[in-house]
Amino acid sequence: MKVLKFDRQAIGEWLSKLAEDYDIYAPGESSQGTWQLISDYSQIDIKSGVPEKPVKNFLFPQPETLLTFSTVPDDPDAFKPREPEDSGRKNVIFGVRPCDARSISLNAMPYEKDTYYKANMEKNLIIGLTCNTPCSTCFCTWTGGSPMGTEGCDISLTEIEKDSFVARGVTERGDKLLCLATAASEASDQDIEKLSGLEKDVAISTDITALEETLKSKDMMELYNAPFWKDIAERCVNCGTCTFLCPTCYCFDIQDETLHGRGRRIRCQDSCMFPLFTLHASGHNPRGDKVQRVRNRFMHKLKYFPDRFGSVSCVGCGRCVRDCPVNIDIREVMRQMLTF
Amino acid sequence: MSTLNEKITEEIRSQAERLLSSGEVAAFLGYEAGSLPMTARPFVARKPEDVSRLVWNSFCVLNLSNYLPSLLKSFEPQRRPGEPPPEGPLPKVGVIATGCWSRNIVVQIKENQVDRERVVIVGIPSRGMVSSRKVKDLVNNREILKVIEEDHNLKVSGSDFDQEINRWDVVRDNCLTCVHPDPVIYDILIGNPSGERQVSDRFEQVNDIEAKTHEERWEWFTEAFSACVRCYACRNVCPLCYCPTCFVDDSRPQWVGKSTDQTDTLLFHILRAYHCAGRCTDCGSCESACPVGIPMRLLTKKLNKDVLEMYQSEAGMSLDEPLPLTTYNPADPQGFVLTERSEKGGGKS
Amino acid sequence: MGTTSDKKWEPKIVAFLCNWCSYAGADLAGVSRFQYPPNIRIIRLPCSGRVSANMILDALRSGADGVLVSGCHPGDCHYISGNLFARRRFALLTNLLEFVGIEPGRVNFSWISASEAEQFAQVVKEVTETVRKLGPSTRLVKRIG
Numbered sequence: 009m010k011v012l013k014f015d016r017q018a019i020g021e022w023l024s025k026l027a028e029d030y031d032i033y034a035p036g037e038s039s040q041g042t043w044q045l046i047s048d049y050s051q052i053d054i055k056s057g058v059p060e061k062p063v064k065n066f067l068f069p070q071p072e073t074l075l076t077f078s079t080v081p082d083d084p085d086a087f088k089p090r091e092p093e094d095s096g097r098k099n100v101i102f103g104v105r106p107c108d109a110r111s112i113s114l115n116a117m118p119y120e121k122d123t124y125y126k127a128n129m130e131k132n133l134i135i136g137l138t139c140n141t142p143c144s145t146c147f148c149t150w151t152g153g154s155p156m157g158t159e160g161c162d163i164s165l166t167e168i169e170k171d172s173f174v175a176r177g178v179t180e181r182g183d184k185l186l187c188l189a190t191a192a193s194e195a196s197d198q199d200i201e202k203l204s205g206l207e208k209d210v211a212i213s214t215d216i217t218a219l220e221e222t223l224k225s226k227d228m229m230e231l232y233n234a235p236f237w238k239d240i241a242e243r244c245v246n247c248g249t250c251t252f253l254c255p256t257c258y259c260f261d262i263q264d265e266t267l268h269g270r271g272r273r274i275r276c277q278d279s280c281m282f283p284l285f286t287l288h289a290s291g292h293n294p295r296g297d298k299v300q301r302v303r304n305r306f307m308h309k310l311k312y313f314p315d316r317f318g319s320v321s322c323v324g325c326g327r328c329v330r331d332c333p334v335n336i337d338i339r340e341v342m343r344q345m346l347t348f
Numbered sequence: 349m350s351t352l353n354e355k356i357t358e359e360i361r362s363q364a365e366r367l368l369s370s371g372e373v374a375a376f377l378g379y380e381a382g383s384l385p386m387t388a389r390p391f392v393a394r395k396p397e398d399v400s401r402l403v404w405n406s407f408c409v410l411n412l413s414n415y416l417p418s419l420l421k422s423f424e425p426q427r428r429p430g431e432p433p434p435e436g437p438l439p440k441v442g443v444i445a446t447g448c449w450s451r452n453i454v455v456q457i458k459e460n461q462v463d464r465e466r467v468v469i470v471g472i473p474s475r476g477m478v479s480s481r482k483v484k485d486l487v488n489n490r491e492i493l494k495v496i497e498e499d500h501n502l503k504v505s506g507s508d509f510d511q512e513i514n515r516w517d518v519v520r521d522n523c524l525t526c527v528h529p530d531p532v533i534y535d536i537l538i539g540n541p542s543g544e545r546q547v548s549d550r551f552e553q554v555n556d557i558e559a560k561t562h563e564e565r566w567e568w569f570t571e572a573f574s575a576c577v578r579c580y581a582c583r584n585v586c587p588l589c590y591c592p593t594c595f596v597d598d599s600r601p602q603w604v605g606k607s608t609d610q611t612d613t614l615l616f617h618i619l620r621a622y623h624c625a626g627r628c629t630d631c632g633s634c635e636s637a638c639p640v641g642i643p644m645r646l647l648t649k650k651l652n653k654d655v656l657e658m659y660q661s662e663a664g665m666s667l668d669e670p671l672p673l674t675t676y677n678p679a680d681p682q683g684f685v686l687t688e689r690s691e692k693g694g695g696k697s
Numbered sequence: 698m699g700t701t702s703d704k705k706w707e708p709k710i711v712a713f714l715c716n717w718c719s720y721a722g723a724d725l726a727g728v729s730r731f732q733y734p735p736n737i738r739i740i741r742l743p744c745s746g747r748v749s750a751n752m753i754l755d756a757l758r759s760g761a762d763g764v765l766v767s768g769c770h771p772g773d774c775h776y777i778s779g780n781l782f783a784r785r786r787f788a789l790l791t792n793l794l795e796f797v798g799i800e801p802g803r804v805n806f807s808w809i810s811a812s813e814a815e816q817f818a819q820v821v822k823e824v825t826e827t828v829r830k831l832g833p834s835t836r837l838v839k840r841i842g
Contacts, residue, residue: 042575055489060640071607143491243390247581249639265605267759270841276607284597333410333581333637335382335389557796566798566836595751603751611839615754618797622750625789650796654789676781678771684791686807686820
């Protein structure tokens with residue numbers, strides 16, 4: 009796999025070349041933190057920490073059109089469901105933090121047989137950017153990740169000095185992209201040493217260790233019936249902020265939207281925090297109480313998912329911690345679950 | 349020397365302890381410290397020992413009256429529809445209320461969501477709450493690790509900076525234009541009422557938008573609301589939004605779609621604001637809770653302005669006054685009606 | 698919608714008429730052979746007080762270029778006060794829609810009694826022309842595909 013060295017200008021030139029075949033996205037300047045289609049690559053400004061919105065919106069477009077249909081008389085394909093047109097253009101997403109990149113492979117586990125997710129993974133190439141200064145709300149090391157992680161990336165960039173980056177190809181297609189970086193140079197031995205130095209220096213927080221093993225060893229029903237859920241859930245307002253901003257929350261709803269003889273079937277992100285999520289057609293709701301929904305979300309992420317797939321469904325990005333309006337802190341929940 | 353907020357905290361704790369130990373209330377709704385700087389979290393104290401967790405600071409941004417109906421209901425014994433209500437008095441709940449929160453409690457009483465007899469209101473005249481978003485902007489979004497609050501300043505520090513900020517520079521927009529900081533209803537009052545505030549233009553933000561052309565307004569509207577993820581944090585922290593089935597969850601008919609499609613998102617915000625017309629106290633919880641910084645408060649502020657100008661009514665100012673949209677005046681303005689504009693259609697008024 | 702675009706665009710106006718006054722007025726206009734533009738599609742309701750903002754916005758969402766809501770004159774409501782509550786609601790809705798940039802003239806209100814057939818025809822003509830000048834509605838229309 010290639011290992012190259014870039015300065016800012018070289019990155020700008022490389023992205024300009026890539027823009028001929030790919031749509032380039034990077035975190036936006038505005039505080040609303042959306043990923044933006046960028047055209048002026050010399051102006052990319054990566055702030056420390058994660059952007060406001062996770063990268064999952066590329067893998068789970070909100071909404072994703074599954075098929076279209078119509079009943080209008082002048083449509084030659086009326087009454088036949090059609091797959092949406094694919095422009096064939098792929099995306100390059102620049103500046104993805106290791107936690108976000110890891111979430112892509114975590115979500116691929118339950119979505120193993122999902123053709124749409126697989127197609128979106130094909131369509132989006134990830135240029136990761138490792139973290140030199142994690143935020144106080146980051147806890148990726150507790151969940152099995154690392155600020156220097158490369159899982160889920162096609163290329164991984166590390167800033168070894170100010171405005172000086174080492175880029176490593178992680179996958180075949182990442183390597184192919186790096187071949188187009190004519191302005192970059194081969195990384196020298198010193199550069200690679202600096203990189204290894206950063207990897208060794210990763211501050212492994214010893215606050216919580218062995219999260220997955222400990223949780224897997226706990227009895228599910230005991231955790232389920234624990235008394236602390238009531239205290240945690242008391243202040244929850246059941247908005248969906250945590251679920252929509254979480255890179256590893258992947259629940260969806262399928263809706264048919266029709267108007268005047270045309271329609272589309274869309275998959276849109278849904279939230280288990282909403283009472284409607286589990287409402288049955290009969291009117292019965294197995295999670296009609298707030299406490300049941302809050303408990304379910306944490307148990308799913310920290311117990312059911314690791315029991316089934318071997319890893320907690322959390323990458324430690326800290327968005328839910330920062331943005332929960334009532335400050336429900338998943339780190340406190342983890343501690344309570346571990347010490348119960 | 350303790351700060352104003354520290355003094356208020358002490359007073360809250362002592363009142364809550366008194367109310368809980370004497371059994372006058374079964375629970376006391378207040379705030380406790382959060383796990384992050386500039387964060388406070390709603391907290392229900394149920395035992396006298398819990399009161400030491402109660403705090404009061406400039407980051408108590410969510411409206412506590414949002415929790416009041418469900419908290420009261422949690423103390424009622426379960427009964428099936430049709431069964432008569434239980435005999436005897438039900439447990440009471442204590443709650444902290446600033447100016448706008450107390451007005452929301454008045455609205456809740458008028459809308460029969462809260463029984464006045466069952467709440468013990470601890471009123472606190474408000475000095476305005478601070479917007480953590482504004483603070484973060486002032487330090488150029490560098491990570492803030494610690495904030496020390498003084499009476500008129502915030503000492504903000506990160507890993508490589510220290511900055512002192514004037515509190516008034518970062519107070520929330522709705523607090524800046526607030527004219528009723530004192531609680532309008534209370535059983536116990538902490539601190540001294542400051543009286544009505546003089547504000548040069550209460551509706552300045554609304555007037556700024558009204559000065560734009562329709563094209564400019566539409567551009568502002570679509571741009572400002574484009575980041576919405578439909579998390580419904582604004583709706584869920586609003587004390588007015590308590591419908592068992594919100595209109596967004598209706599499926600037959602489906603008024604708005606579920607995705608972040610622009611039309612559906614804009615319709616959600618227009619209709620939600622509209623449902624709060626005449627009831628909103630501009631407490632700012634919606635904007636404080638929004639994870640992406642959408643100024644949805646401006647829609648309800650516009651409606652509040654109209655209700656004040658056209659119907660001389662302000663939400664929650666009086667327990668006796670009927671809610672503006674549940675009443676009418678034969679002389680209500682109707683200049684917007686087509687047939688009242690032309691001479692032909694003059695007719696009765 | 699759903700037709701070939703050979704035809705010139707004609708505004709589509711959804712009208713919510715109250716059963717006792719405005720709908721009867723429209724009926725009388727028909728019986729008396731007063732001409733009015735065919736762009737209007739009428740929905741009959743018991744009272745203008747039944748009209749909620751959801752319905753008006755749903756009409757816009759579905760592609761209506763204009764909306765007309767019409768009821769009894771204040772003081773004459775069949776249900777005594779339905780239109781009086783509605784008057785407050787509509788005033789606020791009109792202002793809010795204008796505030797966010799919906800063109801004035803898309804959503805209209807009128808009081809038309811059962812005997813005012815000519816006025817009904819006049820109002821429909823007026824609304825159709827206003828909407829025609831505004832052009833097709835683009836701002837709160839739901840687009841599929």
